[in-house]
Amino acid sequence: MNHDNSFSDVGVLPRAEEGGDMQLACIGSIFAPASVAIIGASDDIRRIGGRPLRYLRESGFAGCIYPVNPNRDVVQGLKTYPTVDCIPGLVDLAIVALPADLVVAALEACAAKGVKAAIVFSAGFAEADNEGERRQHAMLKIARNSGMRILGPNCLGAFNMHTGFVGTFTQALDQGFVDAGPIAIASQSGACGGHLAYLCRQRGIGIGYWITTGNEADIGLSESMLWLARSPKVRVIVAYAEAIRDGAMFIEALRVARASGKAIVMLKVGRSAAGARAAASHTGALAGEDAVYDAAMRQYGVHRAGSIEELLDIAYACAQGVFPGNRRLGILTVSGGLGVQMADAADQYGLEVAPLPESAQLGIKAVVPFAGTINPIDVTAQATNDKTVIGRCLEIVLSEGNYGSIVFFLTSAPAMPDFADMIFDALEGVRQRYPACLIVLSFVAPPDVVRRFEAAGFLVFEDANRAVRAIAATANFSSSFGLNPGPTYRSLDASRLPSIPSALTKSELQGLDEHGAKTLLAAAGIPMLAEVVAADASEVQSAAAGMAMPVALKIVSPDIQHKTEVDGVVLGLRTPEAAADAAARMLAHVRQLRPDARLRGVLVSPMCQGGVETICGVFRDPVFGPVVMFGLGGIHVEVMRDVTFRLAPFDVFEAAAMVKEIRGFGILQGVRGAPAADIECLADILSRLSVFAYANRELIKEIDINPLMVMPRGNGAFALDALVVPVSE
């Protein structure tokens, strides 16, 4: 449970725990040690104690390297020490490559030596058996007592290509290191992290930092991501996760990354039932609801990828750091058919295939008489014959189209060196003259041709559809970073959160009936009808006399949750007298059926008609704490599962975005001549509910408002029924 942070100074924003900054600084020792001890160093470069030593020797690492092995004086040509404490100088980082049963003692020696951080490769801990779990716990205790941070156990380590520190035994670097670059990779799975590194090397994608967290005895994925989000050398964070353990830290990492314009691309697996089952057995961690992860990522502008391939495609596209200023995509093509396909893809991924202005279209026609000119701009095969065609068309599209991004499909023509040269000439200077436009080429050609265009500042994708998908992702990041004139995510700013009364006490939440729940929520600003609790029939009659007819009656008891089951609800009473009669019958009937229940009387309410029935509520996610749900009522929730989620707290802008996400949003906009619903009021209610739930997150287990009736615009919305369930003792 990691959502137990106190309110920050701005009111209700979560922040990382006290002392987090100092602890985070120690993670730096994982990535940038000045001296490294390798405990269990081996001469065999294929062994886990041998490979990292080889890597460190070959990677240009400038720090001190101290092999530790009691049986040898020299390992891989380096002077070797029998134990850590025999090492003469300071040791920033220890890499532990020992059998599981020797690890705890080695870490104790490291802590005694004053080592700042340790990477434990060894398996045989919590993932294996009870004995392993005990060892892992001992390991954590050493970390907590000494302040030494620990990565692993059961991990593949970390590397930092900026300094040449390569503290991993992944085979992915066997055939060569990757280049340093603005992409960082953080993975809970070692194999997956290694696979990503291999693919990056193959595609010529540079990686700065790379970290795998394994069993996460101490350092977890969230903290690693937060460190990376704060690192000035990181532009893109690629994350692979099976189960987030520290929800608050994770959200803080997302918040920091967004605030500093860093793109996070994430593959969170365990989406399906079979996947979740496998993830649970693989990690042993409680993953929480996938829909909540999904909401968290959407809320904080993370691109959630569905595959390894997508993960790298998007990271590659973002690494250049050009985020388009609008969603308009200009499509150039030498194949009309592929142009159509890219237009379809743009629509699918939410880009706008805006037409080229008329004058620009005439300009294109002047260059290529039979060209398609609207958008896609089909320069036809003529482009392959005339050197100047592509350059001239491109210039027209860039200078007159006002496109935030451009994609140009060129088949496999650049595989022919002459053609590649021609294109390269045509693109001369374009990157410099239009620095704000994201320019993406799609063609199939040998790697050296691709690298040549990449080095000149162009992105290259073999598949046109994947090119468009990646462009759309960069445009989404633009929105998230506030670089777009269009609808933009706004970072959570406490000054925009509605203010609510201070947090409740435990006793205020005991024995709540419907009226009590409504009173608490009303105090938080959630509008209720003018209802009255009446003790008996005569009080009902006078209460009803003061209301517009018809009225509704509901039994009030903290012991009766399903009021209809005891005939505790009567609707549509047309006179105060009828209301009094019905109340008398209801009270008698309920007393008979439920003699045990505390009856507090009858709630008299005016009937609320002509609105759209919605529901909202709050539940506690084991990872992320209070989560707000919203949907249309009735079958929309039950059959269509047309609901959406947000982590609490959030402001009205986020709430409005949330409301727009449901498939049935059109119903709120008004159908069949019905007026539009009061969406502004609805958004305000959801935001208030989120703040209320967050402020009382330790005490409230669940809130249900069903129905929340949203009236026509200007007429508000009303919680017709409400339930607040406190955390049980």
Added chain:
Amino acid sequence: MNHDNSFSDVGVLPRAEEGGDMQLACIGSIFAPASVAIIGASDDIRRIGGRPLRYLRESGFAGCIYPVNPNRDVVQGLKTYPTVDCIPGLVDLAIVALPADLVVAALEACAAKGVKAAIVFSAGFAEADNEGERRQHAMLKIARNSGMRILGPNCLGAFNMHTGFVGTFTQALDQGFVDAGPIAIASQSGACGGHLAYLCRQRGIGIGYWITTGNEADIGLSESMLWLARSPKVRVIVAYAEAIRDGAMFIEALRVARASGKAIVMLKVGRSAAGARAAASHTGALAGEDAVYDAAMRQYGVHRAGSIEELLDIAYACAQGVFPGNRRLGILTVSGGLGVQMADAADQYGLEVAPLPESAQLGIKAVVPFAGTINPIDVTAQATNDKTVIGRCLEIVLSEGNYGSIVFFLTSAPAMPDFADMIFDALEGVRQRYPACLIVLSFVAPPDVVRRFEAAGFLVFEDANRAVRAIAATANFSSSFGLNPGPTYRSLDASRLPSIPSALTKSELQGLDEHGAKTLLAAAGIPMLAEVVAADASEVQSAAAGMAMPVALKIVSPDIQHKTEVDGVVLGLRTPEAAADAAARMLAHVRQLRPDARLRGVLVSPMCQGGVETICGVFRDPVFGPVVMFGLGGIHVEVMRDVTFRLAPFDVFEAAAMVKEIRGFGILQGVRGAPAADIECLADILSRLSVFAYANRELIKEIDINPLMVMPRGNGAFALDALVVPVSE
């Protein structure tokens, strides 16, 4: 308009037009000519008259080659003829590579010579201007008069790797031919067809036949696909389309392919508004509604791909010819994380991640103590150390898991030759012992390693997600081909179509009011309430007296379509007298408002309550003819667009599948304690409606049944309102 076929002998099934078989045979001359004339032959192998000659000389083509060029005696070393008629022998096929203005005369000479088929590369026809359109028309006239078939103009030709006939000038083969294989490619776009050929060559995918249809003056994509569907050497048809011109022929191709177990994988572009606009300007053809294409492809088991990459992935997976016998997928992995990702993907694409039986799980544990054993089966990195682990685990999974398909993720480990050998040994004999199981490997390694495993009968995908997507596609084809025990598409069999009265005459459709429309539909077996048309108030009273109360009244007039606008509908009348009063008022009111309208009286109906409100209807698609639509009523149609389509006619099995496709299907299954609706009756109605619409497709423009009230199971369904709109004169 291509849906004007007469009824076939089985009743109402569409079939290709008369003489189609003979014409189709002539398409064979495009693919398998014994002799080829190249008109406009050139010595320059980069020109469109030079490249095909070079290809034919280098490809092992065994037929006669006759260059035609009035200015030379020898071209590329071959004896050259001034005109076609100077060629001494028979000419099966002429390739025309001339400027547009010389093409018609050349084709006339070909026809006179008795040439069976011609390929016209030249551009400058209907795609260019009016003059070009005139030329194209003249070309078609020659084809029709002589029987000579023509491919093109403005196309990239065709090739047949089985015989080495390469009649194309695509640059895609410049660096080498593709191998012959069971995949055929048919593309309306030349550039796209060429790009596909290039990618196949690069991925080592064999192509047998390849055809690009360009402007489709004579031979279109549909006819090409039909020929390929009938060819014994074809196992997979890859099709790229912008606009189908011959809907009936297209459907016949799909039908024949499915009946003979051939997979069709299709990229139909123009899905989005921008895409459709671009496609229309590119092809000049009216494309029809994309949703109808989508329905047609789903109805006939075509895999609709969303990208070039997906197109080839699925074709590659199907080319092996192993279609899994069930949807159960066994997942093996050396990375737990990727295992989870594949499980997610399997769920997403509709495969079943079924657990391994307990005994088999124990077997796996005996081999790898820390393995994940349920499914995914995570053999962990231990598999990379012990030679026998993979073989033993694979054997257990294959022999005990009852999986229709297996995917095995191996990271980039096979890039290391030792490991590749080890895997290869482990897989020894597996392909032979389990021939029915589709076995797919996912790893990243150099092409020679990939080819080695492919040659041994395994599919290899770099990306695990794409591997799973391709497996799901093969399982869908299994269902389509009837190879699955599960829910299976059934080919349309006229004996299973409901029988309806013979087709209507034009006069029967004139002046139809609601009652008239209902009478026609009722005769086709669509159930109606027991309604009565009453001429006046007194007839209304007696009619109502014979019905259960309450009743509804509706004005009956062929001139009034929107009855509520003239107050022509009254519901819930509780006595015969009240009905008579209401009828008198209604008739007087309508007479006053619409003195011009023919009033036939008042329709008296019992009220139908307690059912699920649905709608269905028929409209005419310009490509595919009558299309049946189904959806839930009200906001489900208006806001959610929760509707589905099928080409008419179809049987009840197809109708049942159609009903299940809507998102709100759960409502028909019963929610909130409501009983399940009469889905059997609903399916019968949809099937009958489709047969009725098909039988009268020349006369009926539109049918609307709204609402179609579906009662609880066993109680049928009733068309409460109906409209039949005839084709206007």
